[in-house]
Every structure is written in structure tokens, then in C-alpha cells.
Amino acid sequence: MDLRFTGEIWFWRGPAPWHFVTVPDEECAAIESASSLVSYGWGMVPVTARIGATDWTTSLWPKDGRYIVPIKTAVRRGEKLEIGDTVTVHLTVDA
Helix, strand or coil: CEEEEEEEEEEECCCCCEEEEECCHHHHHHHHHHHHHHCECCCEEEEEEEECCEEEEEEEEEECCEEEEEECHHHHHHHCCCCCCEEEEEEEECC
């Protein structure tokens, strides 16, 4: 399954801080329909993600009935991204 959407980068200041982009509702519904086939522990969904020219392997995190995409530091630095930037995310759900 391949998805593309835009979203804003936000920061979570938890015990292990991370930057994320929230997956929109329509794309979350598509992911949810396939999640039982690909999900592992805690509802994590393995994906290959791309922003700009940077690809990486990660997992979508379930949060508040939706999914969020963790954005690695190397991706943010390589693409010169900051909190609040709107980005286009390409996702391939890994089966």
C-alpha cells in the first residue's frame, strides 16, 4: 500500500523526545484496514517513508485513534526541516 499526504512537523517532549507528522484521517482508515496483516507489538505498522529526497525505514505509532510518523533527526537535518514545517510524506506499508 502506497500513500501520500501533507502534514505539519510537531515535537513531543516526552522522556524520549521525538518529532512527528500526524497521518490524516482518510489515510489512517486505509492503514487501519491493513494493520492486522502487518502490525507488530503495540499496534506499530512497519513502513518505508520518504520526505523530499530522503527515504528511511520506520514504524507508524498509533496515537489517539490515528497514526503518527516519527521523523528521524538525520531526515530533519538532511532536508533542513523544523518544527511547524509542512511536508509531503510518501509511505509504503511494508507487508
